[in-house]
Amino acid sequence: MDSLHARARSYLPELAILAASILYGATFAVVKDALETTTPSAFNVMRFTLGALVMFPFALRQGWSGPSPRPSDTFWTFVRGSVALGAVTAFAYQTQNLGLEQTTTSNSAFITGLAAVFVPVFEAIWFRRVPRRGIYVALAMSLLGLFLLTGAESSLELGDVLTLCAAAAFGLWYVVVGELVPRFQIVTLTAVQLAAVAFFSLCVVPFEGWGTIDRSVLLAVVFTGIGCSAIAFAIEMWAQRTIEPSRAGILMLFEPVVAGLVGYAIGERLGVIGYLGALMILAGIVVVEIGTHRSRGGDQGPLTDPQM
Numbered sequence: 001m002d003s004l005h006a007r008a009r010s011y012l013p014e015l016a017i018l019a020a021s022i023l024y025g026a027t028f029a030v031v032k033d034a035l036e037t038t039t040p041s042a043f044n045v046m047r048f049t050l051g052a053l054v055m056f057p058f059a060l061r062q063g064w065s066g067p068s069p070r071p072s073d074t075f076w077t078f079v080r081g082s083v084a085l086g087a088v089t090a091f092a093y094q095t096q097n098l099g100l101e102q103t104t105t106s107n108s109a110f111i112t113g114l115a116a117v118f119v120p121v122f123e124a125i126w127f128r129r130v131p132r133r134g135i136y137v138a139l140a141m142s143l144l145g146l147f148l149l150t151g152a153e154s155s156l157e158l159g160d161v162l163t164l165c166a167a168a169a170f171g172l173w174y175v176v177v178g179e180l181v182p183r184f185q186i187v188t189l190t191a192v193q194l195a196a197v198a199f200f201s202l203c204v205v206p207f208e209g210w211g212t213i214d215r216s217v218l219l220a221v222v223f224t225g226i227g228c229s230a231i232a233f234a235i236e237m238w239a240q241r242t243i244e245p246s247r248a249g250i251l252m253l254f255e256p257v258v259a260g261l262v263g264y265a266i267g268e269r270l271g272v273i274g275y276l277g278a279l280m281i282l283a284g285i286v287v288v289e290i291g292t293h294r295s296r297g298g299d300q301g302p303l304t305d306p307q308m
Helices: 002-010 013-023 027-034 040-062 074-101 105-112 115-128 135-147 158-180 186-208 215-239 245-251 254-265 270-292
Strands: none
Touching: 013 040, 013 215, 013 245, 027 074, 027 105, 027 215, 040 074, 040 186, 040 215, 074 105, 074 158, 074 186, 105 135, 105 158, 115 135, 115 158, 115 245, 135 186, 135 245, 135 254, 135 270, 158 245, 186 215, 215 270, 254 270
8 A cells, every 4th residue: 555655655746746737727718818808918917926935935935955965056056047938938928928819729729839849959058968768759649730730831920939939948948947956945045036937028018118007918917827827836846856857847738638628618610621630749748658667766856057
């Protein structure tokens, strides 16, 4: 029984990422509705400010140093890393929201899922290593799934191009997180990252304005600020202490599947090909888990990484 419980606990990081993907996937329609009255940068300021305010009381108790800091790590190393992570996050969400204004929730979610393709590229550059072969098999299946989900068409509108930029930024985000989470406290890293996103987004507000902040916008801010920015970010970053960026990116491909289901509930239809793509993505998740899941003792993330 003890061994069964230990094996079940070994999958908690994967379950944490899947839980985060459900929260993220459920927000696309909510955010799209909010962006009909407010602007992308204004929404990000409100959302990430709320998330930071929720996390900071807990962060003050945690300190900044994590379980495996480098000898050279200081408080200011932590601040620089957190702010750099926040800059990547701010760019990702700004371009994603700009794209979401001009495309469907389903397309936005599925193209954002291409972050899983960018992760191994950034990972190979950042950590100077090649991802395991199982990752490539899963990526191929997931790419095919994403292609089918978008209607098996190769043309991209401006909204899709902006979302593709967001996907690249999210791919980089996974790699940077994989570098930082062993060295620094998760809650504190999340809090400072969220505050940095709010600051960078505030710098864009003078160019976009605030729009109209009504009840639906405030509800979206509360849901995304607490559910996604605070809770989902924290549990996803915790999971990446034991899951390398490539696997995390693959598991997060469950996000567009959830978004597709939400889209269906609000009247969007993917068609037979689109739903076949959703099944292909799920198959990719299964492949990467069956082929690459190891004991936690031998899978502790990057072996070689650059200084930050």
